[in-house]
């Protein structure tokens with residue numbers, strides 16, 4: 350029996366059904382007179398809790414009975430016949446995440462300044478978001494109902510933060526008791542039902558490294574192919590997360606981790622035909638090593654967790670250089686600044702320097718220091734508006750590019766609450782936000 354250790358974040362999730370936010374003109378939804386604010390309660394007698402339920406229960410059905418609570422308070426029952434492929438044209442409210450009941454030593458929420466926007470303090474632990482967006486869960490609080498749902502609705506793959514298979518260590522890291530820390534039965538239940546799992550280890554020096562890490566990787570490898578990969582990412586400390594039980598990740602620590610894990614990877618490639626356990630890009634960069642080759646990453650199973658991002662970008666950049674060379678494009682008039690985090694800046698500097706030499710571009714890379722979070726935070730994704738402003742005097746050329754990942758996905762606002770427009774007004778040249786992928790095509794566009 351799984352304990353129910355999760356409290357709804359807001360009262361809204363106790364309301365029955367799922368709310369409609371938009372109905373496309375000319376769609377089935379519009380023909381049925383559905384409107385924003387209406388709630389779908391049941392489909393063919395089965396409760397609808399969120400849009401995943403709607404998708405699952407409507408999928409493949411050509412005859413449907415839909416129970417609706419209208420925004421006006423009326424209850425409707427709609428009988429529908431449709432072609433299987435016909436879309437309803439309805440958009441739904443976002444899923445409100447369930448929250449965890451852990452007290453992880455390294456929880457990112459503890460690393461935020463108090464003024465950070467509220468969404469950064471949401472301790473989401475939700476198997477639905479794991480399936481939809483690759484968010485990691487610890488499975489410590491998964492309910493029987495959620496487990497049934499994962500299996501019935503095939504919410505696969507699931508992303509699970511394992512951290513250590515040693516129960517004492519896992520319980521210590523998660524700040525819970527050993528009984529709750531033990532998720533072996535839950536993982537097995539998922540695997541037996543054909544749910545694929547990607548695992549994660551947040552590597553904390555002196556806690557789950559060395560032999561504990563070795564055992565964790567091999568224990569998980571025994572569950573391959575059900576457990577298809579493991580991401581090993583380093584602990585990140587901000588100036589607000591200064592728990593004395595945590596030790597910062599150093600260059601030497603990273604070099605040791607690479608040495609040990611490389612031998613395991615070699616062994617597992619021989620046995621499983623895949624690298625299986627992947628070290629985060631940060632570990633290579635902090636160690637002063639180049640990230641491994643394209644082959645190492647296979648089909649990049651953990652790219653959402655940032656694993657292989659540098660390799661993927663570098664390869665795209667090299668293809669861009671080849672394309673430019675073939676087209677003999679002259680980009681000499683392009684002159685601008687690319688801002689990024691301190692960690693990635695040296696890699697980008699090298700690539701851009703080669704491009705400048707070869708094609709006459711005058712692109713300048715600025716390594717922006719993260720003053721907002723402080724500590725050893727050096728990734729591009731956590732830079733804030735204030736950080737970009739502090740680096741303004743290093744800008745040269747006709748434009749500035751900042752990483753798009755620094756903006757909220759659904760709103761042009763940065764982690765310190767500064768809006769993108771506000772940042773734009775404070776620079777004398779246009780600023781563009783683009784992600785790694787866009788950066789390559791943006792540079793390509795400039796060169797033509």
Ligand code: SF4
Pocket residue numbers: 449450451452453455456457458471472473474487523
């Ligand atoms: S599970 Fe995630 S959100 Fe919850 S305490 Fe641990 S790190 Fe924080």
